[in-house]
Ligand SMILES: Nc1nc2c(c(=O)[nH]1)N[C@H]1C(S)=C(S)[C@@H](COP(=O)(O)O)O[C@H]1N2
């Protein structure tokens with residue numbers, strides 16, 4: 001059992017500590033609280049081994065964190081939806097390794113005073129990185145708790161100076177058949193396009209995300225940058241973004257185009273509005289499945305009602321699903 005005494009000037013754990021040690025520390029704290037003893041973590045030895053750790057991405061703790069237990073790194077990075085790399089949950093981790101994330105640029109265009117192309121290095125320096133431990137809920141009925149690293153999308157929005165005609169924002173994922181084996185199938189229209197209303201995009205919860213667990217995003221999680229919109233179903237959080245476009249009319253998003261009865265523009269997490277083919281009242285927390293699987297109730301706006309319910313005041317959420 002490896003026990004570490006932090007130096008006296010120790011900043012937040014995620015700033016300086018390799019992910020495995022950091023996660024291990026959290027596990028130990030929880031186990032101690034529950035009166036359990038844990039075996040040594042096999043992952044710790046690997047930290048010095050031949051396979052390099054992903055680059056660190058230091059971050060200060062940010063607001064809106066949930067106290068739910070974070071989903072283990074292994075589940076977060078091996079159970080993914082990223083259809084550009086295949087339809088099965090383990091396809092992204094198997095196939096996304098080939099994605100080249102440098103050089104990388106994001107075009108910002110449309111109804112803005114200062115359109116332009118941002119390099120990834122420039123974006124990384126645009127605002128201070130924060131760690132936000134958010135619940136994520138997939139429309140399929142599973143959820144995770146992920147310590148994301150990023151900053152509010154509003155930081156980028158204010159720099160490009162949207163015009164008065166900018167009512168919505170479109171987000172475009174890379175669409176490269178040479179690197180993405182999944183785009184040869186026509187499950188949805190490529191590129192993957194998602195959209196938000198301007199006030200949703202400017203919500204302090206909406207994150208432009210570059211990392212998780214104190215490290216740069218693994219490719220399968222949407223490297224080098226993605227959106228994270230925690231009160232909406234997971235598919236609204238587009239990965240590997242290459243273009244952000246400000247528009248006047250409500251965008252036609254990829255999922256909305258392929259199955260409009262099932263996936264609306266808003267797609268807010270809502271236990272009272274079922275998917276046409278299944279209930280949305282409960283969810284399964286990945287990493288916590290046991291033999292007797294516990295279903296937990298899905299929360300209105302995924303638990304972020306205090307922050308976002310006012311954005312939808314007066315709207316019929318059964319109609320605007
Ligand atoms: N470009 C792109 N972004 C995407 C997807 C996708 O298939 N392609 N899947 C979405 C869905 S359905 C979910 S649930 C989340 C999953 O994010 P995660 O794998 O990091 O948990 O990514 C979303 N972003």
Ligand SMILES: [Mo]
Pocket residue numbers: 081137138139140233234235
């Ligand atoms: Mo999803």
